Amino acid sequence: MPDMKEYPMIEVARHSTADSCWLVIDGKVYDTTDFLLEHPGGDDIVVESSGRDATREFEDVGHSGEARAQLEDLLIGTLRDPTPEETERAEDEARKSGEKPAAADAGSAMLKTIAGWVLPIVLVGLAYLLRKYAK
Template sequence: MPTITKLYSMEEASQHNTQDDCWVVIDGKVYDVTNYLDEHPGGDDVLLSAAGRDSTEEFEEAGHSKSARELMQDYCIGELDPTPAIPELEIFRKDQPSNLVTKFSSRALQYWAVPAAIAGISVVAAILYSRKK
């Protein structure tokens, strides 16, 4: 019977980046190393700097031993979800009223109202000044 592996998104893994909750992603697998921080031979700061992100490159560069790789299996909690997170797209139809027109008209009013008011006040002031003469 195949084992069921829990899938985690990279966004979810990135939220676990503290000393009290420390996950690392290596080779597409997610490891909860919170309880291993004090035991790590390189110190907890090494794991904390790798927390919440894909640290495969740093892990490989460190040259971990076979026993270290075997020990990792005890901390594996799942795999990284291979499907990328795609933001939801808004779909506009031609017959659907667009907020773009509303936004444009409010911006136009905002940027033209003040100069128009100043011009109007200037005209009124000029007329009143010319009547006094």
């Protein structure tokens, strides 16, 4: 395989729309923009996963060997760690645009997990205990 261009995740994140749709799967960067209309599951699912690592989503679907071969035609490079300058520039852009830093997003994801799974389990447990001991 010829030397592939290396992209930091910061660059991949800039391509998260139907007009410019990049995905990372297993450390490889794919430009899926021209494939969106051909995708059997519709373009929305691809665009939702764009601009980030979509390995889990890709594997969870269980794509065929043919789909994996098609993916190789869309390969544009590999993922690399950002340089300190790129990281600083991305943080500056996030501050200027009012976006939350990635750490804040992680906390938000944790709250969603708690609200989505832990809270219902606790409520079911309480309902069970009330039913069992309220007699």
